[in-house]
Amino acid sequence: MSNQVINPSTGMQEMVFSLNSEEDLHNALVEGDKYYRRQRIVPVKVLAQQLMAIAASFRENADNLAQTATNNMGKLISESYAEVEATAKIAEYY
Incomplete structure (x- = not known):
């Protein structure tokens, strides 16, 4: 299956x-x-560094991530880019 x-x-x-x-x-x-x-x-400082690295990775891979979201969900590419950026900001916030 x-x-x-x-x-x-x-x-x-x-x-x-x-x-x-x-x-x-x-x-x-x-x-x-x-x-x-x-x-x-793991110390909070290290966790914060990991989250910053995740945010950076989302931004570095924005084209691929946005295209994947568009293909999988049928959303506009501009919406997919906004979602990638929002996710990066969430990682930075936490």
Whole structure:
């Protein structure tokens, strides 16, 4: 079984993703828990630096991210760019 990404503007299939197994889901949850336990002891200054790096990465990859959002959701490219910038600002805020 799989999930398809259909571009709502064109009706064309953009991608196909296979569904994860129960084992895949379990492994992802275990890894997420491990990550949480590591991150909760990281100093706030380091976390802030990570968030700034995330914001910078969103801006550096704005073209690709905006195009992907447009293809997946059918929104105008200008709206997609605004969403990328809003996400970068959220990372900076926190």
